[in-house]
Every structure is written in C-alpha cells, then in structure tokens.
Amino acid sequence: MKLVTVPFFISHQGCPHTCVFCDQRAISGASGVLPTAGQIRDRIALWRSTAGDRPLEAAFFGGTFTALPDEIQAELLAPLQPLLEVGTLDSIRISTRPDCMDADRVAWLSERGVRTIELGVQSMDDTVLAASGRGHSAADSMNAIRCIKNGGLKVGAQLMPGLPGDTPLSSLASLEQVIAAGADFLRIYPTVVLQGTELAQRYAAGTFVPLSLDRGVSLCTLLLQRAMQAGIPVIRIGLQADHGLDAESVLAGCWHPALGQLVRSQLYADLLCRYIQPGGCVTVYCHPARLSDVVGMKRVNLQSQARRGVQMQAVPDATLNKEELKIQTEDSTVTYSIISDLHYSIHEV
Numbered sequence: 001m002k003l004v005t006v007p008f009f010i011s012h013q014g015c016p017h018t019c020v021f022c023d024q025r026a027i028s029g030a031s032g033v034l035p036t037a038g039q040i041r042d043r044i045a046l047w048r049s050t051a052g053d054r055p056l057e058a059a060f061f062g063g064t065f066t067a068l069p070d071e072i073q074a075e076l077l078a079p080l081q082p083l084l085e086v087g088t089l090d091s092i093r094i095s096t097r098p099d100c101m102d103a104d105r106v107a108w109l110s111e112r113g114v115r116t117i118e119l120g121v122q123s124m125d126d127t128v129l130a131a132s133g134r135g136h137s138a139a140d141s142m143n144a145i146r147c148i149k150n151g152g153l154k155v156g157a158q159l160m161p162g163l164p165g166d167t168p169l170s171s172l173a174s175l176e177q178v179i180a181a182g183a184d185f186l187r188i189y190p191t192v193v194l195q196g197t198e199l200a201q202r203y204a205a206g207t208f209v210p211l212s213l214d215r216g217v218s219l220c221t222l223l224l225q226r227a228m229q230a231g232i233p234v235i236r237i238g239l240q241a242d243h244g245l246d247a248e249s250v251l252a253g254c255w256h257p258a259l260g261q262l263v264r265s266q267l268y269a270d271l272l273c274r275y276i277q278p279g280g281c282v283t284v285y286c287h288p289a290r291l292s293d294v295v296g297m298k299r300v301n302l303q304s305q306a307r308r309g310v311q312m313q314a315v316p317d318a319t320l321n322k323e324e325l326k327i328q329t330e331d332s333t334v335t336y337s338i339i340s341d342l343h344y345s346i347h348e349v
Ligand code: SF4
Pocket: 011, 012, 015, 016, 017, 018, 019, 022, 023, 024, 062, 063, 064, 097, 120
C-alpha cells in the first residue's frame, strides 16, 4: 500500500551554512518557526482521517534536522512517539546534510521511529561542493550513506546538477557514486537561481551561467535513465512549485512546475523517434499511468510525430509495465523499453 507522507517544513532551522543556491524561505514557504507538539499532533490526526488504511509517515523537510540542538530534535520527535506506539503513525523521515550524520545519530533516530533519511548530497565532486559553499565533502556523503545503511535505515540522496563548476559528466559521476554507495532512492533538483541568493549575484555579474530548461531536461533524461537502469527510484525531479517558488523568485535556471513530466516525456519522445519510421499510421500502447507522458505536455510528442508525417495514437494497456511501449504499425508490433532500448551519450547533453 502506498505510503502517505505528512510534510512538516522546518525551513532554515538548524542549518549553520549558506549554500550559494539556497533560499530556504523561498523553498519551504515557511517563516522559520518550528511546529509545536500540538500542531504536529493535529496535522497527523487530520491526515490520518483521510488516509484510510494507508501507512502514514511524518516527514521533516527543508532544514537540517540533525544540526538542530539535541533537545529540539527530541521535542519534534516526542509527540510522534505515542502515535507510533498505537499505529496511528508508521514511520518518520527527516532530511539533513551529510556532515551532520554519524552512527550514534542514526541509532538515536532509529530508536525514535525514523526509518528514512534524506541527504542533501548535491554533488560528489569536491570542486563543485566548494564552489557552491556547501561546507562538506564527497567523503562526508559517502560516510553518511554508509552509517545510515549500516543502521538499517533507508537513505535518499538529493542531487543538484548544474551547480557552479558542475558539468554533465560530473553530474553523471555523482549519480553513479551515490548509487554505488547504496542510496535507496534519489531526488534530482537541477540548479535554479533564486532571488536573494549568492547565486543570483553571480548570475547578475555574469560569473555563473545556469543550465537552461532544455539542457536541464536533456541532462535529467539521461540521469533518470541511468537510475532506472540501476533499479533506483527517482522520486522527484525539480523543485516543487507549491513551496514559495514562482516566476518572480526563480530568476533563471532549469525550472518548470512539471519538470518531472517533461523529463519522462522526453524519454518516450526519444524512443518514439528512434523506432518509428517517418510516415504512416502508428498505434502506441503504454501503461495507463504513463499515457500523459507518452502523449507529452500539450500533446507535444504527437505533434512532433505529425511533423515526421506519422499519424500516431496512444492507447493505454495495463499489461505493459511502465517502462514499455508497444509500437504497432501495418507491418509489425514490437515492444520496446525506455530502460534498455535507448542509448544516451553524456557528450551530447
Ligand atoms: S545546507 Fe541546506 S538549508 Fe543549509 S544553506 Fe545549504 S541548502 Fe540551505
């Protein structure tokens, strides 16, 4: 049964750093005030009432949970303990920095019901990390992932392609390193230039050139496919639009409110172009959950096939898995996979 996540945004709380890209207020939409015990209980009760039998997870996003003073961490987790005991709540997730994690902290969190830890890895290239003011190294990320895995918890890695000094090659290397280290899932947040950040100043001065949307989509498409090939879920691509991000706060960079759909759609578009010959009528079958990705935003994939003289219709087929497309022409019916039947080169990004 699919997990229901109850989000608590703790904003910039606990973080002693100022990464060049970070404006936590813009991302979380919160004022930096931590939720009270009563607010935590009330929100869990509300979500429980609508979640039915589905398991419920409380998630502290946005800040650096394990850099908060110990007593604050304990205060945030305390109201959740009775709920875990009676089964109202099933688990807790936190997010933090790689250099704020060690085996003792993992054990302490595990005893209090934390089952998943998300790390803001961003890059596994020390030059990129330094140029981005992260204040930690790739070795810190490796160490944190190891500690969390050894403690029996799930670990997610957030990656941020397009940071200062980053290249498509180093983005790919970062992804491959966190997968090899044992990350259970990924989030990919291409760098955006937010108002009020150090990056905004560099952008204005012309010393930082962000990824464009098109280039970011190409890069994320390749990264997503690599993660799929490794069997690692990418649970989010692109910052969420509903947390204070809008056309005014985003000055530049690879941002779109539905970036994940653009990226998935690109995978299918590439498969269609690769395996459909120009001209003629084609029926493309796909998993029902992927129909909108196959068609593309504003039917872009159908239109690009039409420009090749292909009259294409997309039809849902629940017998296919989400990565498959069955392409039926007058002469043949062949099933392809976006995982194994597309071959991207990082040098083309
Ligand atoms: S570590 Fe996280 S919260 Fe702190 S400044 Fe960097 S991005 Fe923002």
